Amino acid sequence: MSMVLNKLEKKLNCLFISDLPRVCSKKDLLDVLTKGDEENFSLDEWNDAIRYVLRTDCTFFSLEEIKEFLLD
Secondary structure, three states: OOOOHHHHHOOOOOOOHHHHHOOOOOOHHHHHHHHHHHHOOHHHHHHHHHHHHHHHOOOOOOOHHHHHHHHH
């Protein structure tokens, strides 16, 4: 299980990780990424979390790419 998803679940007070696609936004993901946690999670974990939460098939090769995507 992705630690990014666990962090989002707690941040958004979700009962289940499966609630995240319904309640989580790009801004929520960006908040977790920019609050000093980006290096606590692997790039694979970030990619998996973004794919799951936003229901997208993107693959990113750096945290900077992820930040740019989430800011768009």
